[in-house]
Amino acid sequence: MANSDSSTGVPAQRLAFGRRLRALRTRAGMTQTAVAAAAGMDRSFYAEVEASVHSVSVDRIPALAKALGVTPSELFQDMGPDHR
Amino acid sequence: MANSDSSTGVPAQRLAFGRRLRALRTRAGMTQTAVAAAAGMDRSFYAEVEASVHSVSVDRIPALAKALGVTPSELFQDMGPDHR
Numbered sequence: 001m002a003n004s005d006s007s008t009g010v011p012a013q014r015l016a017f018g019r020r021l022r023a024l025r026t027r028a029g030m031t032q033t034a035v036a037a038a039a040g041m042d043r044s045f046y047a048e049v050e051a052s053v054h055s056v057s058v059d060r061i062p063a064l065a066k067a068l069g070v071t072p073s074e075l076f077q078d079m080g081p082d083h084r
Numbered sequence: 085m086a087n088s089d090s091s092t093g094v095p096a097q098r099l100a101f102g103r104r105l106r107a108l109r110t111r112a113g114m115t116q117t118a119v120a121a122a123a124g125m126d127r128s129f130y131a132e133v134e135a136s137v138h139s140v141s142v143d144r145i146p147a148l149a150k151a152l153g154v155t156p157s158e159l160f161q162d163m164g165p166d167h168r
Contacts, residue, residue, distance in 0.1 A: 013146045057139040061160065062097045076145065076156035 010052050018052035020075065024068040025050070038067035094136050102136035104159065108152040109134070122151035 025035050036046035040063055048054045056064070065072045109119050120130035124147055132138045140148070149156045 011143045014143050017142050055141040055143045057141060058101050058145070059095045059098050059139045061142070072160035073157045076160055 011055075014052045014055050016078075017055075017076075018050050020078065021050045021064070021068070024070060024075070028069050030068070035064075035067045039063045095139075098136045098139050100162075101139075101160075102134050104162065105134045105148070105152070108154060108159070112153050114152070119148075119151050123147045 021035075025032065028035075030038075032047050032050065033043050036043040039046065039060070041049075041060065045054065049056045061072045061075060065075045068075070105119075109116065114122075116131050116134065117127050120127040123130065123144070125133075125144070129138065133140045145156045145159060149159045152159070
């Protein structure tokens with residue numbers, strides 16, 4: 001992975017995605033259990049995705065976004081170089 | 085998968101993502117080879133993601149978006165229920 005957090009080796013984009021999930025979840029006032037249930041995901045797997053331990057497949061994005069009350073596009077806002 | 089194309093069983097969101105990649109690639113006038121190279125992906129793997137044979141991890145999204153000249157957020161526009 002070209003772009004990783006040097007101390008943990010976790011890909012920077014996975015860290016950014018985990019932080020984004022956490023921010024949206026706390027903004028929505030939801031627990032990890034509630035988001036995981038709404039997204040049809042196992043709670044501990046959801047917690048590890050949020051903690052950037054695991055990545056997640058694009059297949060899961062619509063359900064995760066819906067669980068957090070945002071569109072898939074909003075889920076990825078602030079997540080990458082704005083090249084314009 | 086709750087939400088799949090009944091004939092192929094491929095998750096609807098994976099079909100939508102593949103179509104989105106293809107639309108952005110052709111709009112950018114790029115070949116699959118060029119996008120795969122720019123995204124640091126194997127060409128045949130990229131072709132299978134575009135054809136919705138494979139899903140792809142969120143870790144890959146920033147590089148794929150950059151290769152296609154869009155932001156990660158734009159990559160997921162039109163990809164899920166607009167719940168507002």
